[in-house]
Each structure stands twice: as structure tokens, then as C-alpha cells.
Amino acid sequence: MTLTRRALLRTGGAAGLAAATAGAGFVLGRETDAGGGPDHVVAFHGPHQAGIATAAQDRLHFAALDVEPGVTRADLRDLMARWTAASERLTRGLDVGAGASSAALAPPDDTGEAVGLSAANLTVTFGVGPSLFDDRxxxxxxxxxxxxxxxxxPGDALDRSRSDGDLCVQACADDPQVAFHAVRNLARLGRGVVTVRWSQLGFGRTSSTSTAQATPRNLMGFKDGTANVKAEDARAMDEAVWVGGRPDEPAWLRGGSYLVARRIRMLIEVWDRASLGDQEQTIGRHKRSGAPLGASDEFATLRPASLPPDSHVRLAHPDTNRGARLLRRGYSFTDGLEALGQLDAGLFFLAYMRDPSAFITLQNRLGTSDKLNEYIKHVGSGLWAVLPGVRPGAVLGSALLA
Structure with a gap:
């Protein structure tokens, strides 16, 4: 089956979701293949949720949601059952319901904008935030x-209206309309139980999560994610990404992970005026080849001590951060112009890890010493525990909400 692309993402639909995405930018489509299979379907069921170790797709729609007042734990269980069933269908390229409603006086089961499109390697990944564990x-x-x-x-300049949330859903696909359709319909299914707090569209993956993928470039023009954890490295995934069986790790989260999201605005106009030499000294890699400074191969052994002391690559390297490693699968974003007429664009950083302290250790170092801070601002943030995967017939989050 051939993937059908859209030149731009058409917004509309559920009122709460439309409000959350108002002003979002759009970008041209691009052909990629995230390797789901000949029918472009990524399996929904498994010990881990798809969308973490899955080869990173080209498009993202991320949404953080809050639970409405008066909702009960039983209501949450019912919602997770609906979301599980809907997501399994969506990832197979099917309508969200078992059959489209034909009742003229009732809304259709599915919003319909993905009819005729393939599954496009869609993955849907759910997490629960710290605020869900209050007294409600x-x-x-x-x-x-x-x-x-x-x-x-260090470096936080956070907009609290674009941070945190009781729940999160990450939809990744190789067609922007497929990713948007997934979040739009999940938001519809959640009406009366949850509302969208904020959301973010993303394009152009900024990391490789598989050895089969070439290293992409971010909006600064540099290759990003050369040394990222790869899905094929089972030992690294177990050590750095998956929650296992330590005494301090709850049983309901075993097979899950933790997700940090950061909306990082790049000061594009300032960066574009910097010399090539300054850009390369800031990052610690050559811009064209992606190789560490002084080397010619992107994958040459990186020796942090040989790089400028305030370079991004040196400060982000595990050897500089007590071995802390993250699985990054972020996306570029562009949301038009901000109030002063500058581009509101940058990196929507997404990283999965076994313990959030890995990110905290890393950002404490980067936020205080990274030369890249001259060109970026961290303006949104959130942390969620990502639920384990499910077997056929089971419901996401059932062990937590039992």
C-alpha cells in the first residue's frame, strides 16, 4: 500500500482540541518509512507501548490533558478502556469505532479525515503525570x-499554560493528518472526562531511534542524535529506558518508562547571524559532516575532553553526567511568529528514561554551562510516567487504576 501524504496539516474538529492547536504552523509533507511493515502498521500490543523504541516517524501530535472536576476513578478506567480499543484500531488504519454511525441525527463515530489514508506507521503512547496522584x-x-x-x-523560562498535565498522549506517524486524526478522536472520546490542556505539532524527527535510520538535522542545521540510544541495543534499553523490577519501582509501571517533554525555542534569527566557526564551537561537531571537531566521520569516537569545555556535545555526553543516558525522539516545530515578529520555532524535545534523575542531572549541567544557551529558551515542560504495554484484550493502565 502506498502512503498518501498531505502538503499541510488541516486543523479543525473538536472544539477543545482546535483551541489548543490554534496558531500552530504547518510544513510541507515528506516521504519517509518508519519500518512498521508492508502495510505501514506498527503493532499496538506488546510488553512496552509502541512509540518509544519504534523507529521514529516523521510527524508528531502531542497533547497534555487534565481530568475534569467530578470525574471518578471508575470514569478514568472506562476512558482508558475506550482509548485502548480506539488506539488499537487507529494504529491499524481503521475508523475509531467498530463501524461508522449512519444515524443522520447523531455525530459519526469517526471524524473522517483519515478515510482513504494508510496507517502511516501510527503509534499512540500514553502517560500519567504527577498531578494525577493527588487526592482525587x-x-x-x-x-x-x-x-x-x-x-x-537552570535556563527555565516556562509558560505554565504549556507545561505539565494529568495525562499525555503522543501520536507519531508518517502522515501529519493521521497523527492529528488520532489525537482529535481520542480527545472526542474523552469529552466529559478530560480536556486538552495544551498540544504541540511536530515535523522532521530530530533523533534516530534505530540503527537503520540516518541521523536527521535539527533547525540549526546540525545532525542531531548521533549517539542516541538505539532500539537494537537491548542492554542499553534495559539500563536507560525501561522500568524494571527494582524495589523502588512499582509493579504497575514495570515495562513502562518516564517521559520528559520540553518545548525549546530556538532564537533562529540570532543563530543565523553567527559564524560557521562559532556554530561549530557551540555544538562541538562539524556542521556538514556531523563529525566531532577535529574528526571527519560522524561516528568517530567522541572524546569529550578534546572539545571546547562549554560545547553542547561535551556537556551532554554520558561521561560528563555520571553515565546518564536518554532515548531521545524529539521533533522540530514552527508556530508562526511571536509578539516581536521573530520565528516561534525550535525543538520539541522528547526523551524516555528509566529514571527522571537522568534528565535532571543533564539539564542542571547544560543549563548552567552550555554555550548553546545563547541561542535557545526552555519555554514548556512536563514529566509523565509512561504506562507499560498491553496484551490483546487487556486495557492500558488497568494495574494502576484497579
Whole structure:
């Protein structure tokens, strides 16, 4: 089956979702293949949720949601059952319902904008935020010790209206309309239980999560994610990404992970006036080849001590951060112009990890010493515990919400 692309993402639909995405930018489509299979379907069921170790697709629609007042734990269980069934169908390229409603006086089961499109390697990934574990649902005793609001970090200039959330959903696909359709319909299914707090569209993956993928470039023009954790490295995934069976890790999260999202605005106009030499000294790699400074091969052994002391690559390297590693699968974004007429564009950083302290350790170092801080601002943030995967017939989050 051939993937059908859209030149731009057409917005509309659910009122709450439309409001959350108002002003979002658009970008031209691009042919990619995330390797889901000949029918472009990524399996929904498994020990881990898809969309983490899955080869990174080209498009993103991310949404953070809050639970409405008066909702009960039973309501949440019902919602997760609906979301599980809908996501399994969506990832197979089907309508969200078992059959489109033909009742003229009732809304259709599915919004319809993905009819005729392939599954486009769609993955849908769900997480729960620290705020879900307050006194509303009797979950306080089940909150993992590692799941709390991220502390204030150096370089933070956060917009709280674009940060945090009780729940999150990450939809990734190789067609922007397929990713948008997924979040739009999940938001519809959640009406009366959850509302969209904020959302972000993304294009052009900024990391490789598989050895089969070439290293992409971010909006600064540099290759990004050369040394990222790769899905094929099972040992690294177990050590750095998946929650296992340590005494401090709750049983309901076993096979899950933690997700940090950061909306990082790039000061594009300032960066574009910097010399090539300054850009390369800032990053610690050659712009064209992606090789570490002084080398010619992108994958040459990186020796942090040989790079400028305030370069981004040196400060982000595991050897500089007590071995801390993250699985990054972020996306570029562009949302038009900000109030002063400058581009509102940059990196929507997404990283999965076994313990959020890995990110906190990293950002404390980067936020205080990274030369790249001259050209970026961290303006949005959130942390979620990503639920384990499910077997056929089971429901996401059932162990937590039982």
C-alpha cells in the first residue's frame, strides 16, 4: 500500500482540541518509512507501548490533558478502556469505532479525515503525570517516588499554560493528518472526562531511534542524535529506558518508562547571524559532516575532553553526567511568529528514561554551562510516567487504576 501524504496539516474538529492547536504552523509533507511493515502498521500490543523504541516517524501530535472536576476513578478506567480499543484500531488504519454511525441525527463515530489514508506507521503512547496522584482518585499511595514535578532548572523560562498535565498522549506517524486524526478522536472520546490542556505539532524527527535510520538535522542545521540510544541495543534499553523490577519501582509501571517533554525555542534569527566557526564551537561537531571537531566521520569516537569545555556535545555526553543516558525522539516545530515578529520555532524535545534523575542531572549541567544557551529558551515542560504495554484484550493502565 502506498502512503498518501498531505502538503499541510488541516486543523479543525473538536472544539477543545482546535483551541489548543490554534496558531500552530504547518510544513510541507515528506516521504519517509518508519519500518512498521508492508502495510505501514506498527503493532499496538506488546510488553512496552509502541512509540518509544519504534523507529521514529516523521510527524508528531502531542497533547497534555487534565481530568475534569467530578470525574471518578471508575470514569478514568472506562476512558482508558475506550482509548485502548480506539488506539488499537487507529494504529491499524481503521475508523475509531467498530463501524461508522449512519444515524443522520447523531455525530459519526469517526471524524473522517483519515478515510482513504494508510496507517502511516501510527503509534499512540500514553502517560500519567504527577498531578494525577493527588487526592482525587485515591492514587497517592501508588505514585512512584521518581514521579514528581520537575524541579526548577537552570535556563527555565516556562509558560505554565504549556507545561505539565494529568495525562499525555503522543501520536507519531508518517502522515501529519493521521497523527492529528488520532489525537482529535481520542480527545472526542474523552469529552466529559478530560480536556486538552495544551498540544504541540511536530515535523522532521530530530533523533534516530534505530540503527537503520540516518541521523536527521535539527533547525540549526546540525545532525542531531548521533549517539542516541538505539532500539537494537537491548542492554542499553534495559539500563536507560525501561522500568524494571527494582524495589523502588512499582509493579504497575514495570515495562513502562518516564517521559520528559520540553518545548525549546530556538532564537533562529540570532543563530543565523553567527559564524560557521562559532556554530561549530557551540555544538562541538562539524556542521556538514556531523563529525566531532577535529574528526571527519560522524561516528568517530567522541572524546569529550578534546572539545571546547562549554560545547553542547561535551556537556551532554554520558561521561560528563555520571553515565546518564536518554532515548531521545524529539521533533522540530514552527508556530508562526511571536509578539516581536521573530520565528516561534525550535525543538520539541522528547526523551524516555528509566529514571527522571537522568534528565535532571543533564539539564542542571547544560543549563548552567552550555554555550548553546545563547541561542535557545526552555519555554514548556512536563514529566509523565509512561504506562507499560498491553496484551490483546487487556486495557492500558488497568494495574494502576484497579
Amino acid at each position: 482518585f485515591g492514587l497517592a499511595g501508588r505514585r512512584p517516588a521518581a514521579l514528581g514535578p520537575l524541579p526548577a532548572l
